[in-house]
Amino acid sequence: MTRNTVIGDKRVLAADFLPNRMVHRGQERQEIADALRPVLEGERPRNVLVHGPPGTGKTTMARYVVDRLEEHIDLQYGFCNCWRNSSRFKIYYRLLNEMGSRMIHRTGTPTDKLVDDFESKVRNRPSVVVLDEVDQLEDEKVLYDMTRYNRTGLIMIANQENVFYDLDERIRSSLSSRKNVRFSAYTHEEIVDILRDRRQWGLRDGAVEDELLHRIADTVSGDARVAINALRIAAEKAEKEGLEQIPEEFIDDALPEAEELTETESLDKLNSDQQALYEILRQEETLRPRELYDRYRSKVEKPKVDRTLRNYLSEMEKYGLVESRGQGTGTEYVLTD
DNA sequence: AGTCCACTGGAACTTGAGGAAT
């Protein structure tokens, strides 16, 4: 193992690294912490909806606030991404595992059993649940459930503020007392500060000039995730070539790469069949359904039946990855851009 | 207008995993 030239601590350069202080977002942090504070006194906390565009620190902040709370109190904490786990069963399954449940629950366990276990788990101990990408939730009854647990703080994370508009009246009213916290895109200076912070803890001294951080901030339009990814990609390349400083053109090369990386990270959320469909559409621009199914069948080893593909595609449509145009015989599938 | 065809999506059904009861 040779001595690193550029990178000090690689973990710090990951976009989802949880820093021990959050630069900026002081106001937002305060609002979330205030809403959850009653948990410390064993009282009912206020639900929180954190909303804003991608890469604005919503998820990181939620984890950060919970981390700080855990310093004061013995807390049960469950995090669940509702994109990956969209059904009621999967969410409870996930949360129970996150909270270190000793009981093993598998696909055969009735959902009600999971709900019961969860309920008894959070009844007497303060808990916080974070539901990320809550707009992807399939069964909104979960939200109703969560508001019933008196000592459980609920942080919901979404891109849009209006996620609850078309919900059932009962569920909406149970969420009506929530606190909305808006995260807007970072300003140029804020992005630079965030990058400086990562530089300080993640890179060696003198590894990258301020000027280059500004260059990154210029292109990422307020998305810290893309910015950090770009810095990491450039740093890794410099490291590989044994340089002591990141050259300007490495940054320029890394920027489009970082944009793409952030995009494909969302493709990880698709199953392999959906990825195959996505891949086909990417090569073909637009396709009629019949044609799409045919190509899919010749591409994968164990093809699923057409009806299942339709389910997959409508799911992908919900995520905003594909789009179907026209009706009847004129239907075409195309990737959204 | 009538026929054909591609496509959609609801609903019933099958399969497979795995816990619980015996």
Next chain:
DNA sequence: ATTCCTCAAGTTCCAGTGGACT
């Protein structure tokens, strides 16, 4: 060990919709 049960995921079946073509 065996049988029974529940659930999610996938499949089968099919009626309905609406272009396209005569």
